[in-house]
Amino acid sequence: MKIKAFIPNFVTLLNLFCGSIAIILVVNNQFVLAGVFVFLGIFFDFFDGLLARKLNVQSELGIQLDSLADMVTSGLVPGLIMYKLLELATNSQGINLNASWSDHMFWSGVKFNPVPFLGLLITLSSAYRLARFNLDEDQQTYFKGLPTPANALLILSLPLILEFQNNDITNATILNPIFLIIITLISTYLLNSPVKLFALKFKTYAFKPNAVRYIFLILAVVLLFVLQFAAIPLVILLYILLSLFNTIK
Known part of the structure; x- marks a missing residue:
């Protein structure tokens, strides 16, 4: 091998x-x-x-x-x-x-x-x-x-x-x-x-095709900075909500 x-x-x-x-x-x-x-x-x-x-x-x-x-x-x-x-x-x-x-x-x-x-x-x-x-x-x-x-x-x-x-x-x-x-x-x-949830896999780093990923990462960082470990459940909820929005848009 x-x-x-x-x-x-x-x-x-x-x-x-x-x-x-x-x-x-x-x-x-x-x-x-x-x-x-x-x-x-x-x-x-x-x-x-x-x-x-x-x-x-x-x-x-x-x-x-x-x-x-x-x-x-x-x-x-x-x-x-x-x-x-x-x-x-x-x-x-x-x-x-x-x-x-x-x-x-x-x-x-x-x-x-x-x-x-x-x-x-x-x-x-x-x-x-x-x-x-x-x-x-x-x-x-x-x-x-x-x-x-x-x-x-x-x-x-x-x-x-x-x-x-x-x-x-x-x-x-x-x-x-x-x-x-x-x-x-x-x-x-x-x-x-x-429920279909988006994967954090970037085929390209352009904003438009990855808008939901960039928005999620930015909001997740802000939440973690402000709320620390208490933000983790909110980040998971955000992930689910953004995925649902991304699916129905």
Whole structure:
């Protein structure tokens, strides 16, 4: 195998490596550091395809490897983050789970709370989305449903908001189990929704054919500068709204 052909795959493996580290960190409740590795993984995910096109070494192996890496970094990690947030929310608020459908159960003396496992719906939906993407030849210039990296950033933003923009209102909202379950269901739907979303792929850098992309990037930078991590959900919403506008115009 030519070294040139392996370069994009090596970058993809760096994505997988970052995702694997992020899993270990999330399990140990180190969300901020996990976020660093998720951001790095998504960075590598963006550039592996770009390198493959620039070097003209696109391959079926690279496509499959890319999805496998995404499944870890942008599929398993956000599912685990939501699991951890739901676990924290159901414990920290002292909810009487014995009086609800999701009461504590005991298996061989081990206390078991099924509510946090709802977060893994994100992981299952991500797997289904990636499998469909690999079989859909139409998704070259657009995405059908929210891409897994964008969804991972949406979920990751929640613990980062708790950590860096700490206030009573946001904390109470994010650590509300109902809110987290609703976000999980929205995430699950968006990943496999029929909505067509534009891809951030530039065939040319002229403004007119890329107007929606430039507008999105400019507004996203402004929102992130002003609102920091709290801007991430708004950026995802902006992405969806601009895509809808771009589709119907």
